[in-house]
Amino acid sequence: MSGVRVLVGTRKGAFVLTSDERRTDWAVSGPHFPGWEIYHVKGSPADPDRIFASQSTSWFGQLIQRSDDGGKTWQPVGNEFAYDGVPGTHQWYDGTPHPWEFARVWHLEPSLTDPDLVYAGVEDAALFRSNDAGASWQELPGLRGHGSGPQWQPGAGGMCLHTVIQDPRDPNRLIIAISAAGAFRTEDGGKTWQPINHGLRSGQIPDPDAEVGHCVHHIARHPQRPDVLFMQKHWDVMRSDDGGGNWYEISGDLPTDFGFVIDVHAHEPDTVYVVPIKSDEHHFPPEGRLRVYRSRTGGSEWEPLTAGLPQENCYVNVLRDAMAVDSLESCGIYFGTTGGQVYASADSGDTWAPIVRDLPAVLSVEVQTLP
Amino acid sequence: MIRVHLPAHLRTIAHIDGEVELDLDGPVTQRAVLDALEARYPVLCGTIREHGTGKRRTFVRFFACEQDLSHQEPDAPLPAPVASGAEPFLVMGAMAGG
Numbered sequence: 358m359s360g361v362r363v364l365v366g367t368r369k370g371a372f373v374l375t376s377d378e379r380r381t382d383w384a385v386s387g388p389h390f391p392g393w394e395i396y397h398v399k400g401s402p403a404d405p406d407r408i409f410a411s412q413s414t415s416w417f418g419q420l421i422q423r424s425d426d427g428g429k430t431w432q433p434v435g436n437e438f439a440y441d442g443v444p445g446t447h448q449w450y451d452g453t454p455h456p457w458e459f460a461r462v463w464h465l466e467p468s469l470t471d472p473d474l475v476y477a478g479v480e481d482a483a484l485f486r487s488n489d490a491g492a493s494w495q496e497l498p499g500l501r502g503h504g505s506g507p508q509w510q511p512g513a514g515g516m517c518l519h520t521v522i523q524d525p526r527d528p529n530r531l532i533i534a535i536s537a538a539g540a541f542r543t544e545d546g547g548k549t550w551q552p553i554n555h556g557l558r559s560g561q562i563p564d565p566d567a568e569v570g571h572c573v574h575h576i577a578r579h580p581q582r583p584d585v586l587f588m589q590k591h592w593d594v595m596r597s598d599d600g601g602g603n604w605y606e607i608s609g610d611l612p613t614d615f616g617f618v619i620d621v622h623a624h625e626p627d628t629v630y631v632v633p634i635k636s637d638e639h640h641f642p643p644e645g646r647l648r649v650y651r652s653r654t655g656g657s658e659w660e661p662l663t664a665g666l667p668q669e670n671c672y673v674n675v676l677r678d679a680m681a682v683d684s685l686e687s688c689g690i691y692f693g694t695t696g697g698q699v700y701a702s703a704d705s706g707d708t709w710a711p712i713v714r715d716l717p718a719v720l721s722v723e724v725q726t727l728p
Numbered sequence: 729m730i731r732v733h734l735p736a737h738l739r740t741i742a743h744i745d746g747e748v749e750l751d752l753d754g755p756v757t758q759r760a761v762l763d764a765l766e767a768r769y770p771v772l773c774g775t776i777r778e779h780g781t782g783k784r785r786t787f788v789r790f791f792a793c794e795q796d797l798s799h800q801e802p803d804a805p806l807p808a809p810v811a812s813g814a815e816p817f818l819v820m821g822a823m824a825g826g
Contacts, residue, residue, distance in 0.1 A: 392737060416787040416821040417737055417775040433741055433771045437779045 361683045362427065362725040363691055364408065365699055366395035369717035371410055373428040376712075378685055380703040383712045389431060390422065397678055397721045399465050404472035405725050409491060411462035411477070419461050421477075421491050434491035438462070438479055441498035447481065448510035457481045457501070464678060466521035470528065478518030482509060482535040484547065497547030500533070505552065505569045512536035512572050512591075519677055520576045524583050532586070532601055537572035540588070542601050553601030557590060574617045575677040579626035587629050587656070589619040589677075594631055596656050607656025612643050618680035622705060623688040627655035630682075630690060630706060632675040641672040649692070651706050665709035666700065673698070678721040685726055693719025730761055731816035738776070738819070742769040747816055756811035758790060759802035776819055791818040 363374040370388025389395075393412045401407040410422040410431065419438065422431040438459050449455035460480040468474035477485040477494060483501055485494040500506075509516060517536055524530035529546040532553070539554040557571040564570075572591035579585065588595040588604065593614050595604040608614035613633045622628035629652045635643045642648060647666045650659040673696035683689035690706050693699045697716035702709045732748040739745070750764045759782075766773045773779070776788055782802070784790070790797040793807045793815050809815035 414737065416735075416785065418778075418785060419774070420741065420771075436774050439780055 359685065360727045361685065361689060362400070362405075362727055363681075363699065363701075363712065364398035364400065364410075364428070364721075364723045364725070365693055365716065365719060366398045366410070366678075366721035367693075367697070367717040367719050368394055371395040371398050371412075372713070372716060374699065374712050380683075380685075380689055380701060385713055386428065388717075389428070393420075394461075395720065396461060397464050397723075399467060399723045400725045401467035401472045401475070402469050403467070405727060407467070407472050407490070409465040409467060409475055411465055413461040419459070421462065421465075423491050435487065435493045438477070438483075438485055438494050439496070440483060440501075441496040445501075446507060447516060448508060450511060452510075454507070457483075460515060463517040463519045464521055466523065468528065469523050469525060476521045476531075478521050478533060480515045480517040481511075482516045482518040482538060484518055484521070484531075484533055486547065497543075499543070499548045500541060500550045503541065503550045503552070505538070508569060509535065509538035510570070520573070522576060522578050522586075525580050526583060532576065532578075534573040534576050534588075536574065537570065537591070539569045539571040540573050540576060540601055553597075554604070555602065556597075556604030557595065558593070559591065561591070575619050577619045577621045577629070579621045582626040585626065585655075587619050587621060589616050589631055591615065591637060594619065594656065607652070609652070609657035609659055611650055611659050612661075616675075617677040618675050618692060620680045620682055620690070622690075623682050623684040624686075625653065625688075625705075628653045628705070629656060630680065631659075632680070632692065634674060640674045645669055645671050647671040647673065647694075649690070649706055649709075662702075662706045662709070664707065665702075671696075676720055678723075679719050681722050681724040683724045683726045689724065691722050691724055693722040695719065729813040730756060730764075730810065731813055732761060732765055733816040733818045735819060735821045737821070738772060741775070742771050744769070749813075755803075756806050757803050758797065758800065758806060758817075761806065761817055762802075787822040789820045789822050791820060792816065 360377040365372040370391040372387035396411045398410040406427045408424040412420040424431045444457035446454035462477045464478040466476040473490045520534035522532040534540045541550045542553045562570045574589045584600045586597040594608045596607045646668045648661040673694035680692040690702045695718040698714040699712045730750045
């Protein structure tokens with residue numbers, strides 16, 4: 358019998374939620390690593406029993422945990438993230454140069470085909486790769502060495518590399534995004550990188566159309582149509598039809614185009630989900646009503662999804678890595694909130710119900726579809 | 729024999745129950761104790777001292793014999809009661825909770 362495994366990272370531990378394909382009854386295990394911030398937990402597409410977790414505290418720094426049995430047991434693996442060469446400086450919040458300092462791993466992206474290969478997007482922004490299932494990590498220095506690195510600056514949450522997207526057609530093609538530098542693409546496995554921010558416009562920076570400096574919150578791609586990308590930016594929901602070469606706005610009739618998450622339906626490449634947040638100053642849903650917005654036309658026309666979601670007095674946020682989709686026949690959508698709820702829909706978003714509702718603040722949600 | 733007392737989070741990740749007991753050859757210093765601790769529990773590398781620089785992490789403090797040893801030189805001798813095992817070397821998380 359098939360089912361799903363939902364991997365939840367929170368401010369105070371990780372949780373593993375499992376259900377069969379009906380997705381109505383859930384078993385909850387955890388907290389794993391109680392008391393630690395778990396920025397991201399993600400399983401290997403090549404070996405679903407292999408799961409990586411990013412674990413950190415301000416006191417004791419960063420650990421990477423790995424499970425080889427589907428999240429039942431875990432072991433710490435390598436935790437040394439050393440920048441290549443002399444790290445140099447990037448911009449600080451006040452515009453002055455600031456040394457590159459490793460803070461934590463925001464995002465772990467296991468290879469689509471190799472269970473021992475995993476990427477780590479870190480703060481301060483850089484991309485690391487492990488070829489030995491997390492035992493050791495090496496930076497791909499061409500990204501920071503692209504030339505614009507000294508101009509990158511942190512967003513409010515830090516200067517994090519939070520999105521890593523693999524191209525199912527070619528493992529050497531990657532797209533990453535950094536807050537608040539923008540999106541970058543490599544065609545050669547990370548040796549060289551090009552900024553892909555043409556068409557983004559950000560009124561908060563001196564040149565609104567600058568090559569870098571845009572606060573990209575998240576990027577999503579459908580595996581069957583890799584050249585189409587969807588982006589939730591600090592303001593604006595954007596789309597590219599040429600692998601990031603050019604972007605155009607698809608915010609359309611959204612009540613607000615500020616938000617963090619964006620994801621694509623597993624079987625409908627033109628069905629896209631966002632969770633609008635009132636503004637960058639408020640970070641909660643408009644009118645205290647938690648609504649997922651769905652577009653079935655690839656953007657611009659959006660419909661609010663409310664069934665089962667709180668429609669009054671709700672002031673939670675949904676962070677950038679906290680939405681995921683499963684690939685069962687009736688596509689499941691999942692998201693977690695800073696209020697500790699994880700909501701699930703087993704019918705592409707038409708109806709929702711909480712799986713759990715009193716976790717610590719949710720930082721990330723990933724889903725594995727199990728055979 | 730040197731006794732080392734670790735905070736709960738570090739005992740958990742290293743699967744340590746109670747205090748750690750270490751036998752050292754040579755001078756009993758902060759560096760020698762932490763080197764021996766990390767050699768026995770490699771998972772603790774990077775959690776007390778930074779990778780590369782070996783500096784004490786910002787929110788970690790060292791105490792023994794009711795003294796704050798956090799700012800002592802790493803190669804300074806630790807107090808005699810620590811060297812004899814009469815008192816433990818305490819690794820603490822600073823009061824910066826959240």
